[in-house]
Amino acid sequence: MRALTPKGAATRQRIVEGAAKLIRDHGPANVGLDDIRAATATSKSQLFHYFPDGKADMLLAVAAHEAELVLDEQQPYLGDLTSWAQWEAWRDRVIARYAAQRRRCPLSALTAQLGLADPAVEGIITGMYSRWQAQIAAGVRAVRPDADAERVATQLIGAITGGATMLVATDDIRYLEIGLTEAIENLRRGAPGAGSSLR
Template sequence: MVHSEGGVVGKELTAKGRATRGRIVEGAALVLREKGIEQTTLDEVMARTRTSKSQLFHYFPGGKEDLLLAVARFEAEQVLEDQQPHLGCLDSWEAWQQWRDVMIRRYEEQGDRCPLGSLSLHLGRSTPGARAIVVELLHRWQEYLAVGIRALQAAGHLPREVDVEERAAALLAAIQGGVTILQSTGQAYHLRVALDHAIGDLHRLADQRPVAITAR
């Protein structure tokens, strides 16, 4: 068997084994959301997931730290999954508005609790793979936004000269800034304003497109 960032992944891991590991990770994620990292014990995770100690250490030989790393990866995936299918279909202004509404609703429901942020803070940059999880999440998130902006260009809604990567990076920064303030205050106002201005800036670029002059 080989070791991964979030525990053991057997070379010949069966479908049942993958399901068991996934069940442990999802169960642990629920416990962590309810009780927090410091108050969560492996005994609680085993009880919640109906897992024996030998099973848990088979998949996560490093114990709690290995399990937390796996949960961090799960929570990172959830960040993107919770935005679907809208994040993957940003090909019209209506689609962008729907995605914006989903984003606001998701983070309003989450409030000042951020499972991934708490896990990243607990694991720290020194834990192998911990920082990579967040970096990968942000990279994928920005790429989704970039694909959406290119879709607007392809549909004729944005000028071709728009710097796609720059705009996608600005959008992601607006989201992260708004979410950070939300986690500090419990209020989604700044996130709402940041998203509205970022998307509004794209709209204004659309309005600045040169008007084609047809010959008479």
């Protein structure tokens, strides 16, 4: 694993992506190493060659991969929330993405399976959220310099996460639509956090 030829790297990548697809479709609990082996045209020894610590190691790589995707799919809007039009486009993209995915949220399924106790899992998740939040906060500063950008970003992340969780739980996209829309509208109307009357 320390020395890794191009061929090896390709195989490893193939495993991660194949496993990711399988897990997205069937859930991590219903995917065994043999399924992954079959789907990626690999052998048992390859799996353990590239992921010496076994399945948990592999799922970790898959989780990291999925976390990347979450942010990538919000681009280019997320990285450039400098106008209300961009905010709208971003919102629509997020909603469309989750509407397409519906109940299949690979990341939540994966983390539930792996357990947040594992520091490596926690690192992936908190890393993703902190990058996400930073980009949103930058957007808030661009359109509402008077707002408490961190607070608003926290609120937005919470609204999206809540919408996504409710989507998985109830197969209803409205929680995300309403939560995200209201939060943005709230920001647009005033400057919550900074001059707000609360606490």
